[in-house]
């Protein structure tokens with residue numbers, strides 16, 4: 001039981017230390033303060049596509065997706 005608790009704490013620490021992928025919407029050329037955070041590039045792209053559609057009324061083309069990938073920062 002004690003072992004289990006220690007493992008849980010270690011996993012928690014690893015999780016909080018993990019690098020987050022972030023995308024600043026303004027970097028994609030929008031006058032927008034939104035910042036997208038996700039664990040992976042793919043997840044950032046998914047959220048960015050969602051954001052572009054719902055907030056900016058634009059759909060993300062494959063060309064845009066490629067460009068967005070270069071704008072993703074690791075924080």
Ligand SMILES: [Zn+2]
Pocket residue numbers: 025026030032033034051055056
């Ligand atoms: Zn935006």
